[in-house]
Amino acid sequence: MPQRSRNESAITRAIGPRHGRVDETYVRVGGRWKYLFRAVDKHGKLIDFVLSDRRNTRAAYRFLSKVVKAMNDYPPDSTHCIA
Numbered sequence: 001m002p003q004r005s006r007n008e009s010a011i012t013r014a015i016g017p018r019h020g021r022v023d024e025t026y027v028r029v030g031g032r033w034k035y036l037f038r039a040v041d042k043h044g045k046l047i048d049f050v051l052s053d054r055r056n057t058r059a060a061y062r063f064l065s066k067v068v069k070a071m072n073d074y075p076p077d078s079t080h081c082i083a
Contacts, residue, residue, distance in 0.1 A: 020047060022067075024055070037063040039070075047071070 020041040027036045029051060037059065038049040048070045052059035 027051075035059065039063075039067045 020039055022037065022039045024035060024037045027034055035052045035055045036049060037052065039047040041047055048063075048066045050059065050063040050066060052062070
């Protein structure tokens with residue numbers, strides 16, 4: 001089983017493995033290289049993203065806080081609803 005970075009593991013725990021996953025990559029935007037952090041739900045729909053000049057703890061926390069706020073507004077999983 002591949003090892004995950006500590007940031008990725010923390011973010012995955014925050015959004016829950018059943019709800020989605022996170023990615024980070026290096027992309028060129030307007031001629032400058034940026035780090036793209038993104039979270040997608042289990043259906044592939046974008047939850048939130050952050051573009052950052054640096055890949056550091058501050059960028060990871062900024063991304064994580066945005067994802068957690070977005071997840072508060074995210075509809076609950078229908079399998080967890082009790083009728």
